Amino acid sequence: MHSSELTFEIEPRGDAWTISFCHEQNGTFIRRVDAMRSAIGEADRIYRLGHSVRIVVDRPLRMGEKLPRRVLHPHYA
Structure with a gap:
């Protein structure tokens, strides 16, 4: 399997928050947690197809300099 x-x-x-996948914006969400839930759902589906998937979550702009980006893996979320 590829x-x-x-x-x-x-x-x-x-x-707002957006999800970028393959260099395209896919959806706009008012809350970051809603964007995370949507991305995890789609990433889990793609993971079950045999692909390695990760989700990189930026911090809110006011926290961006203080905290690193968060990385999630759907099979652990």
Whole structure:
């Protein structure tokens, strides 16, 4: 089975959050946790197809300099 590592990125966009996948924005969410839930659901589906998946979550803009980006793996979430 062919496998590749795929990355979802959750990034702040103004007052909202977006999920970027394959260099395209996919969805806008008011709360970061909603974007995380959506990305985890989709990443879990892709993981079950045999791909290595990770989710990189940016911190809120005011915390970005103090805390590193968070990395989630759907099979551990």
